[in-house]
Amino acid sequence: MKNVSVIGSGFAGMSAACFLADAGLSVTVHEKNATNGGRARSFSEAGFTFDMGPSWYWMPDVFERFFENFGKNPGDFYELVQLDPGFQMLFSKDDILPIPASIEGIYEVFEEIEKGSADKLKKFLSEGKYKYDVGMQELVYKPSYSWFEFATGSLVKGVVKLDVFQSVSSHVRTYFKDERLVALMEFPVLFLGAMAKQIPALYSLMNYAALSLGTWYPKGGMMKIGEGMETLARSLGVAFRNNDDVKRIVVEDGKVVELDSGDRSDLVSGVVATGDYHHIEQALLQPKYRNYTESYWGKRTMAPSSLIFYLGVNKKVKKLIHHNLFFDTSLDVHAKEIYESPQWPTEPLFYVCCPSKTDSTVAPIGMENLFVLVPIAPGLDDTPILRERYYEIVMKRMEEICEDEISKHVVYKKSYCINDFKADYYAFRGNAYGLANTLRQTAVLKPSIRNKEVKNLFYAGQLTVPGPGVPPALISGQIAAEQMINYLKR
Numbered sequence: 001m002k003n004v005s006v007i008g009s010g011f012a013g014m015s016a017a018c019f020l021a022d023a024g025l026s027v028t029v030h031e032k033n034a035t036n037g038g039r040a041r042s043f044s045e046a047g048f049t050f051d052m053g054p055s056w057y058w059m060p061d062v063f064e065r066f067f068e069n070f071g072k073n074p075g076d077f078y079e080l081v082q083l084d085p086g087f088q089m090l091f092s093k094d095d096i097l098p099i100p101a102s103i104e105g106i107y108e109v110f111e112e113i114e115k116g117s118a119d120k121l122k123k124f125l126s127e128g129k130y131k132y133d134v135g136m137q138e139l140v141y142k143p144s145y146s147w148f149e150f151a152t153g154s155l156v157k158g159v160v161k162l163d164v165f166q167s168v169s170s171h172v173r174t175y176f177k178d179e180r181l182v183a184l185m186e187f188p189v190l191f192l193g194a195m196a197k198q199i200p201a202l203y204s205l206m207n208y209a210a211l212s213l214g215t216w217y218p219k220g221g222m223m224k225i226g227e228g229m230e231t232l233a234r235s236l237g238v239a240f241r242n243n244d245d246v247k248r249i250v251v252e253d254g255k256v257v258e259l260d261s262g263d264r265s266d267l268v269s270g271v272v273a274t275g276d277y278h279h280i281e282q283a284l285l286q287p288k289y290r291n292y293t294e295s296y297w298g299k300r301t302m303a304p305s306s307l308i309f310y311l312g313v314n315k316k317v318k319k320l321i322h323h324n325l326f327f328d329t330s331l332d333v334h335a336k337e338i339y340e341s342p343q344w345p346t347e348p349l350f351y352v353c354c355p356s357k358t359d360s361t362v363a364p365i366g367m368e369n370l371f372v373l374v375p376i377a378p379g380l381d382d383t384p385i386l387r388e389r390y391y392e393i394v395m396k397r398m399e400e401i402c403e404d405e406i407s408k409h410v411v412y413k414k415s416y417c418i419n420d421f422k423a424d425y426y427a428f429r430g431n432a433y434g435l436a437n438t439l440r441q442t443a444v445l446k447p448s449i450r451n452k453e454v455k456n457l458f459y460a461g462q463l464t465v466p467g468p469g470v471p472p473a474l475i476s477g478q479i480a481a482e483q484m485i486n487y488l489k490r
């Protein structure tokens with residue numbers, strides 16, 4: 001039996017491993033960390049269980065499609081609940097906008113804020129549905145080796161409707177005037193790692209995902225998805241090797257022959273590398289086998305990094321719901337400080353996830369589990385003093401807007417930032433979400449899923465196609481596995 005090694009046990013790695021094993025290959029996942037899940041790992045301390053990374057479960061159809069490939073469905077591994085409200089945007093202590101789960105409820109919210117906007121939203125979302133359907137069926141599952149892959153009848157006919165050349169920002173502004181509605185409609189593309197001004201309006205499909213398909217939560221936390229995928233992978237025969245930091249990919253005659261982890265090495269028929277692309281190429285491969293140079297990487301637009309605080313609070317916090325977006329300062333200024341002149345933000349927007357509002361298993365009774373995230377430019381200096389300064393800034397604003405005392409009640413606190421992303425995942429410039437989905441970094445223009453010199457080496461994960469986020473990571477693993485399977489059949 002041919003044996004394939006997968007580097008990394010994040011969503012992309014586990015997805016690839018499942019498809020490879022299902023095709024009859026012998027698969028080993030090599031993971032440098034002690035636990036699996038990559039950026040979506042979790043940890044438990046002082047009675048609290050924290051998801052370390054993703055917290056938004058969007059596009060449930062992608063997860064269903066993933067598990068269906070193996071005759072399963074998400075419900076076999078975790079229980080999903082739809083959040084209602086899906087999330088809320090906090091503009092000030094007196095101006096909080098909860099977004100209901102039902103589409104009728106969302107229309108009412110729009111109409112109340114801006115007369116006539118409910119009808120506009122219907123039209124916007126029907127275009128978004130078209131983009132989502134075409135995107136899911138004809139765009140994202142492609143390896144993106146060449147633009148010819150996209151020259152299908154419906155894509156060519158629909159190219160105008162797909163809105164590739166206008167930005168999400170100008171698209172949104174042709175529909176809505178009220179700045180709160182504009183912020184609400186522009187926020188979903190932040191998941192793609194760039195601002196609405198830089199993202200093609202094709203990605204207004206994210207609004208359809210956010211508002212029409214709903215915001216979901218796997219009971220027990222996002223780590224339940226990874227646990228489910230690991231259970232599935234093991235049932236298909238995948239072996240996991242943790243604390244296994246791959247140091248070198250050994251190539252002979254244009255093919256990977258061996259993976260070297262320092263104290264041991266394995267002979268392999270192929271490798272799917274899902275660790276951060278930059279690290280895999282620059283640290284594990286000889287220069288002649290790299291697809292890209294250091295200067296290529298220096299010119300990429302990376303998605304932001306994050307300063308995160310995992311907090312345990314010994315009381316219930318007023319006004320918070322499961323997902324809370326603090327939009328009480330200027331998004332434009334913060335965005336410039338991320339993308340145009342990278343620096344620590346003067347007045348950052350931030351996000352607070354409070355899963356204990358939905359799930360009694362993630363915090364002791366009567367307490368709250370808070371995950372506070374401040375998006376920041378990758379590559380900034382990261383020091384304990386800076387982290388503490390921002391802790392004080394966001395805590396003060398959270399207390400003011402929630403009209404509640406929180407800091408005195410914090411019984412557990414841990415911070416996580418650029419240096420941790422580098423140490424834990426070898427993240428290029430300490431990025432959190434990989435590479436931004438700007439027009440110049442879409443599809444064929446992304447770092448390629450295949451190594452151009454080494455035939456049995458493929459890449460997957462948030463720095464290659466289709467892009468950052470949990471659903472794209474699942475898809476990326478599938479595409480890379482299919483390419484490997486086709487190669488090994490030849």
Ligand SMILES: Cc1cc2nc3c(=O)[nH]c(=O)nc-3n(C[C@H](O)[C@H](O)[C@H](O)COP(=O)(O)OP(=O)(O)OC[C@H]3O[C@@H](n4cnc5c(N)ncnc54)[C@H](O)[C@@H]3O)c2cc1C
Pocket residue numbers: 007008009010011012013030031032033037038039040052053054055056057058244245246247274275276279306308373424425426432433434460461462463468469470471473
């Ligand atoms: C703070 C944060 C919040 C996020 N929020 C959301 C959200 O709400 N919703 C959403 O959809 N997405 C979200 N994302 C994005 C999403 O989590 C990621 O895009 C996705 O999990 C990436 O998966 P991956 O498999 O590509 O990479 P990773 O999860 O990084 O997995 C790669 C793995 O490779 C391992 N590795 C690297 N090098 C080596 C080596 N040499 N040897 C062995 N192992 C190696 C790493 O340790 C890691 O475990 C968030 C990300 C972060 C960081």
